[in-house]
Amino acid sequence: MATLNVGYGSGSSRLTSSPSLSPTNLSLSTKTLRFPFSLRFQAILSSHSPFLLSVCRHRATISATMATGSVQEVLPPALDSTSDPPPIFDGTTRLYISYTCPYAQRVWVTRNCKGLQEKIKLVPIDLQNRPAWYKEKVYPANKVPSLEHNNEVKGESLDLIKYIDSHFEGPSLFPEDPAKKEFAEDLFSYTDSFNRAVITSIKGDGVNEAGAAFDYIETALSKFDDGPFFLGQFSLVDIAYAPFIERFQPFLLDVRKYDITSDRPKLAAWIEEMNKNEAFNQTRRDPKELVEIYKKRFMAQL
Numbered sequence: 324m325a326t327l328n329v330g331y332g333s334g335s336s337r338l339t340s341s342p343s344l345s346p347t348n349l350s351l352s353t354k355t356l357r358f359p360f361s362l363r364f365q366a367i368l369s370s371h372s373p374f375l376l377s378v379c380r381h382r383a384t385i386s387a388t389m390a391t392g393s394v395q396e397v398l399p400p401a402l403d404s405t406s407d408p409p410p411i412f413d414g415t416t417r418l419y420i421s422y423t424c425p426y427a428q429r430v431w432v433t434r435n436c437k438g439l440q441e442k443i444k445l446v447p448i449d450l451q452n453r454p455a456w457y458k459e460k461v462y463p464a465n466k467v468p469s470l471e472h473n474n475e476v477k478g479e480s481l482d483l484i485k486y487i488d489s490h491f492e493g494p495s496l497f498p499e500d501p502a503k504k505e506f507a508e509d510l511f512s513y514t515d516s517f518n519r520a521v522i523t524s525i526k527g528d529g530v531n532e533a534g535a536a537f538d539y540i541e542t543a544l545s546k547f548d549d550g551p552f553f554l555g556q557f558s559l560v561d562i563a564y565a566p567f568i569e570r571f572q573p574f575l576l577d578v579r580k581y582d583i584t585s586d587r588p589k590l591a592a593w594i595e596e597m598n599k600n601e602a603f604n605q606t607r608r609d610p611k612e613l614v615e616i617y618k619k620r621f622m623a624q625l
């Protein structure tokens with residue numbers, strides 16, 4: 324069974340390997356050390372020599388979509404009600420996140436995939452003890468994620484991943500092909516229904532809604548056969564779903580004994596590919612922590 328519980332736990336200050344490090348993880352870390360093949364390097368190569376890029380990609384046995392995580396970023400501690408604000412609107416591009424928010428994670432992964440770790444500064448917020456200045460000075464909606472760029476602050480994760488992809492350097496994470504573009508929009512529109520359906524099952528005592536939602540995903544993953552991702556090749560659509568599936572899979576397995584990959588070979592393959600994506604892995608939490616968060620949030624209401 325493919326599983327997303329690889330266990331790249333991250334503390335508030337640094338990503339560390341969790342005690343449940345699996346053999347898959349070990350090989351991923353080795354691969355990272357052996358092939359420090361940054362996306363920025365790939366972007367330079369692709370503009371100068373697409374052929375050389377493809378050779379390098381082949382040699383490194385990692386695709387552009389998996390590569391950016393090769394630099395292990397030291398993560399800053401989350402800011403809380405006692406923390407001073409950063410020097411807002413000083414020209415720095417800042418991505419305000421919470422380390423445990425799946426919506427913020429979408430934007431964080433996009434930033435990592437494009438190799439923008441130095442261009443877009445992460446500003447983690449402690450949502451449980453939020454600094455007042457965040458609502459007052461940064462983002463009146465008082466949610467994460469938000470992006471401070473060019474003297475403006477924008478929100479909404481799906482808008483932000485598209486904004487970052489089109490306004491910043493790095494490999495494009497969205498296809499040109501009109502059929503793929505159209506399907507991408509359908510899948511973006513489905514994300515909220517997908518999350519609602521699974522959460523309905525999580526709150527209830529059956530898995531009917533979740534099962535139907537994962538069947539929809541399995542069918543969607545079958546549409547293009549030029550790769551294991553939603554649009555064939557890796558794209559923003561994968562980024563939109565990954566943080567949620569990262570949470571749903573271990574929760575449903577642990578609490579409902581429901582394996583989302585059973586009889587869903589496309590989903591199993593997709594999860595396996597996502598597990599190789601270092602840009603994503605660098606944003607992940609220990610699955611046990613994610614299960615506990617969901618138990619507290621949803622099962623307390625039962």
Ligand SMILES: N[C@@H](CCC(=O)N[C@@H](CS)C(=O)NCC(=O)O)C(=O)O
Nearest residue numbers: 424425426465466467468479480481
């Ligand atoms: N639709 C928003 C949802 C963002 C969202 O709900 N973020 C949560 C954290 S996961 C939040 O900031 N909650 C704080 C609050 O609602 O007060 C998006 O896609 O960015």
